Amino acid sequence: MSLPAFATLLERLTFTPGRNAKLALLREWFATQPDPDRGIGLAALTGELVFRAAKPGMVRELVAARSDPVLFALSYDYVGDLAETVALIWPARAGINAPPPGLAEVVEAMEATPKAELPALIAGWLDALDANGRLALIKLVTGGLRVGVSARLAKTALADWAGQEVAEVEEVWHGLAPPYLDLFAWLEKQGPRPSAEDRPVFRPLMLAHPLEAPDYAGISGATHRAEWKWDGIRVQLCAAPSGRALFSRGAEEISGGFPEILEAMDFHAVLDGELLVMRANGEGIEVAPFADLQQRLNRKLVSAKMQAAYPIGVRLYDILFDGAEDLRALPFDARRARLEAWFARTRPARMDLSEVIPFTELTELELLRAGARAAAIEGLMLKRADSPYLAGRQKGAWWKWKRAPLGIDAVLMYAQRGHGKRSSFYSDFTFGLWRPDGEGGRELVPVGKAYSGYTDQELLWIDRWIRNNTTARFGPVREVAKSLVLEVIFDAAQRSGRHKSGVALRFPRIARLRTDKPVEEADELATLEALIVGEEA
Amino acid sequence: MPHPQTWMRVTPQGLYCVPGDFFIDPARAVPRAIVTHGHADHARPDHDHVLASDATLAIMRTRMGEGRAGRTQQVAPMGEVIHHNGVDIRLVPAGHVLGSCQVVLDWQGSRIVISGDYKRRPDPTCLPFEPVTCDVFVTEATFGLPVFRHPDPADEIARLLHSLRLFPDRAHLIGAYALGKAQRLIALLRQAGWDRPIFLHGALLALCGLYEGFGVKLGPLEPVPLPQKRGAGGLLAGEVVLAPPGAEATAWVRRLADPVICAASGWMRVRQRAKARGVELPLILSDHADWDELLATTAEVQAPEIWVTHGRDDALVHALALRGIKGRALYLLGRGEEDEEPAAEPVAEASA
Ligand SMILES: [Zn+2]
Numbered sequence: 001m002s003l004p005a006f007a008t009l010l011e012r013l014t015f016t017p018g019r020n021a022k023l024a025l026l027r028e029w030f031a032t033q034p035d036p037d038r039g040i041g042l043a044a045l046t047g048e049l050v051f052r053a054a055k056p057g058m059v060r061e062l063v064a065a066r067s068d069p070v071l072f073a074l075s076y077d078y079v080g081d082l083a084e085t086v087a088l089i090w091p092a093r094a095g096i097n098a099p100p101p102g103l104a105e106v107v108e109a110m111e112a113t114p115k116a117e118l119p120a121l122i123a124g125w126l127d128a129l130d131a132n133g134r135l136a137l138i139k140l141v142t143g144g145l146r147v148g149v150s151a152r153l154a155k156t157a158l159a160d161w162a163g164q165e166v167a168e169v170e171e172v173w174h175g176l177a178p179p180y181l182d183l184f185a186w187l188e189k190q191g192p193r194p195s196a197e198d199r200p201v202f203r204p205l206m207l208a209h210p211l212e213a214p215d216y217a218g219i220s221g222a223t224h225r226a227e228w229k230w231d232g233i234r235v236q237l238c239a240a241p242s243g244r245a246l247f248s249r250g251a252e253e254i255s256g257g258f259p260e261i262l263e264a265m266d267f268h269a270v271l272d273g274e275l276l277v278m279r280a281n282g283e284g285i286e287v288a289p290f291a292d293l294q295q296r297l298n299r300k301l302v303s304a305k306m307q308a309a310y311p312i313g314v315r316l317y318d319i320l321f322d323g324a325e326d327l328r329a330l331p332f333d334a335r336r337a338r339l340e341a342w343f344a345r346t347r348p349a350r351m352d353l354s355e356v357i358p359f360t361e362l363t364e365l366e367l368l369r370a371g372a373r374a375a376a377i378e379g380l381m382l383k384r385a386d387s388p389y390l391a392g393r394q395k396g397a398w399w400k401w402k403r404a405p406l407g408i409d410a411v412l413m414y415a416q417r418g419h420g421k422r423s424s425f426y427s428d429f430t431f432g433l434w435r436p437d438g439e440g441g442r443e444l445v446p447v448g449k450a451y452s453g454y455t456d457q458e459l460l461w462i463d464r465w466i467r468n469n470t471t472a473r474f475g476p477v478r479e480v481a482k483s484l485v486l487e488v489i490f491d492a493a494q495r496s497g498r499h500k501s502g503v504a505l506r507f508p509r510i511a512r513l514r515t516d517k518p519v520e521e522a523d524e525l526a527t528l529e530a531l532i533v534g535e536e537a
Numbered sequence: 538m539p540h541p542q543t544w545m546r547v548t549p550q551g552l553y554c555v556p557g558d559f560f561i562d563p564a565r566a567v568p569r570a571i572v573t574h575g576h577a578d579h580a581r582p583d584h585d586h587v588l589a590s591d592a593t594l595a596i597m598r599t600r601m602g603e604g605r606a607g608r609t610q611q612v613a614p615m616g617e618v619i620h621h622n623g624v625d626i627r628l629v630p631a632g633h634v635l636g637s638c639q640v641v642l643d644w645q646g647s648r649i650v651i652s653g654d655y656k657r658r659p660d661p662t663c664l665p666f667e668p669v670t671c672d673v674f675v676t677e678a679t680f681g682l683p684v685f686r687h688p689d690p691a692d693e694i695a696r697l698l699h700s701l702r703l704f705p706d707r708a709h710l711i712g713a714y715a716l717g718k719a720q721r722l723i724a725l726l727r728q729a730g731w732d733r734p735i736f737l738h739g740a741l742l743a744l745c746g747l748y749e750g751f752g753v754k755l756g757p758l759e760p761v762p763l764p765q766k767r768g769a770g771g772l773l774a775g776e777v778v779l780a781p782p783g784a785e786a787t788a789w790v791r792r793l794a795d796p797v798i799c800a801a802s803g804w805m806r807v808r809q810r811a812k813a814r815g816v817e818l819p820l821i822l823s824d825h826a827d828w829d830e831l832l833a834t835t836a837e838v839q840a841p842e843i844w845v846t847h848g849r850d851d852a853l854v855h856a857l858a859l860r861g862i863k864g865r866a867l868y869l870l871g872r873g874e875e876d877e878e879p880a881a882e883p884v885a886e887a888s889a
């Protein structure tokens with residue numbers, strides 16, 4: 001019965017907005033499903049299940065033979081999703097009492113069945129399932145399963161369920177393959193801890209705390225080292241004799257999108273660094289704004305043209321393993337010396353070292369931080385010189401000291417209800433700025449959306465204000481009277497062809513409600529344009 | 538034998554029986570009306586004379602107030618023939634909600650059955666649909682697409698009970714229409730063994746009381762309590778709470794313990810519909826016939842001609858044509874607006 005059970009899990013995960021509820025659903029799955037199905041389900045959710053997928057066109061042909069074309073067209077038009085339409089319209093066949101297939105059975109048969117026999121096989125399964133089961137099956141066999149369960153979430157659920165630390169699960173994870181029999185045996189205390197030696201496995205990252213004013217006193221050049229905080233994505237490079245892998249901060253493998261980095265990993269080490277678009281200019285290397293890097297993210301494959309247009313590199317800042325030697329217990333200074341020696345020896349292509357910025361007092365850095373307007377710098381990192389490399393967020397060891405955010409006073413234009421716990425609140429806000437309307441007056445143009453930054457009290461207030469000042473409704477969206485000014489802060493402004501205003505904001509959030517400010521005094525679009533990175537005067 | 542088209546007309550107010558000089562489920566106030574059931578898209582206020590089942594008349598009085606449910610009201614006992622201007626009128630059960638009827642009309646040897654809204658699944662809160670052979674069968678097509686095949690209600694209740702076990706710290710808030718859906722849901726929960734009190738939003742209390750008055754046992758029901766203090770939450774963890782659809786979007790809901798938002802409706806079959814409403818647990822539970830039941834019913838009544846009042850008449854008329862049956866879309870206005878249609882916006886902002 002495991003495919004119907006999997007279908008139920010999928011359905012609930014699809015509709016459940018809350019992280020805790022998702023964890024509860026996953027824990028239940030691990031606790032109640034037998035091997036190997038629970039491991040196959042896990043791999044399917046995290047995108048680690050690899051098998052020969054069927055083409056959506058085949059499913060379409062199957063349903064075409066079983067439904068009237070006019071009725072199918074009307075249905076597809078209404079439902080909007082091919083797999084769901086097929087799952088719903090698939091006619092039950094009288095007299096079918098075959099049991100529904102198991103997950104493992106489906107995955108195995110997809111690999112083993114000759115191509116010509118696949119349609120009959122899939123049709124037989126569809127006959128034996130109900131609508132939910134059919135939808136899960138179609139999404140599974142066509143490789144279209146997307147439920148928003150990250151590997152990180154799945155591992156957290158595994159750790160919760162087994163009473164283990166997530167870091168422990170992370171350590172062993174990447175050496176394993178579906179259906180993870182070793183992993184489950186270990187978590188249920190029925191087997192030894194799976195070994196990860198010599199394989200390119202992800203090691204849990206050391207994370208930083210935001211630096212706040214009360215912490216300033218404890219920081220000086222005697223105890224801490226400073227580096228720029230680059231606005232790229234954190235990556236771990238793992239190269240072992242048995243293979244190479246590039247992992248994101250969330251432990252997802254992203255090797256496929258960056259073949260040139262994999263090619264350059266011609267060594268045996270585990271390194272920590274920042275993935276950036278780096279362009280050579282006259283004097284050296286210039287780091288491009290995050291928007292450039294974005295062009296390269298979330299791609300399974302990348303063309304030669306993309307590689308040339310957005311040359312990718314890694315700025316290294318730590319070394320976890322040199323060969324098979326684990327350096328994580330060494331203090332930062334010692335690891336840095338090992339990193340520099342390793343770099344001098346290895347000279348890897350497409351990589352450089354993160355600069356250590358000399359300082360004695362924090363006040364010197366404060367000036368440097370305030371003056372740093374380069375597009376790709378987010379602020380500074382401060383690392384304790386004597387700290388080992390520890391998994392997770394270790395209070396006091398690593399600090400991130402972000403550049404002060406940018407801000408504008410914008411006008412609330414539209415509001416939308418939130419999800420989950422916020423579904424009774426108008427909590428997503430579209431805000432706008434003034435610009436000339438071409439007829440001598442001014443008009444508001446939307447520049448962004450924010451759904452965080454406010455306190456619970458502020459949300460209550462603003463929710464009531466929206467309900468009392470609604471001028472029009474479009475489904476879940478309300479247009480409001482243009483009379484409330486919000487102070488919006490954000491990390492950067494970038495040019496964007498996709499937005500009506502021509503500007504996109506990084507991490508916009510609400511800093512304050514400016515009920516004191518008349519709407520005429522909200523900012524102009526031109527004020528925001530002056531803040532666009534790389535264009536400031 | 539006169540063709541039904543000669544004595545039953547489609548007017549802006551709805552279906553009009555010419556020799557009988559009355560309307561069936563008229564959309565506006567008329568001198569004489571027959572009302573199939575109490576949903577607001579069928580039962581309108583302020584008719585001069587209303588003929589309906591006793592339960593439907595009681596529902597109309599509860600919802601519209603004593604003075605607006607028809608100046609004179611006439612109870613038509615189920616199954617009994619009433620002669621009026623040469624037309625024989627008979628009400629037979631439609632299986633939709635308490636008191637819901639089909640209207641069977643005979644005139645000069647020709648018979649029309651106007652089914653109102655109907656379903657074919659067993660429902661402990663109302664009498665089952667009774668097929669009557671006829672010359673023209675007038676049907677709804679709310680779920681008139683082959684993607685709508687309602688699952689077994691018992692399975693949907695099992696999903697709800699499973700969720701209650703998995704999330705004992707959360708209230709389960711189910712959006713359900715005040716007439717029919719709410720009571721059926723309660724009755725199904727009772728059949729499945731849920732004997733704890735079920736908590737009701739104020740908008741559902743009156744009709745649940747009316748059902749009980751008609752002998753439909755609903756078990757212990759309680760109003761949702763007021764929050765401890767203004768804005769406080771945390772109430773009714775592990776309990777079932779029923780409210781009209783849309784209540785989850787109002788401030789009222791904030792008193793409940795981290796509610797799992799559920800909705801009980803046939804529309805929940807399509808994921809986009811559930812997503813758009815922010816539903817966490819969709820329960821596919823409908824008081825209308827699904828696609829298979831629409832086709833089975835039109836076959837069962839053996840009518841050579843089927844008229845479709847509202848819903849997906851395009852698909853149903855096409856499917857009937859494939860079976861050699863003549864289908865005709867009536868395009869009646871204002872139908873499908875209460876029952877089952879998802880509320881676009883909160884309906885219960887003010888009521889507690
Ligand atoms: Zn109805």
Ligand SMILES: [Zn+2]
Pocket residue numbers: 576578579654872873874876
């Ligand atoms: Zn209706």
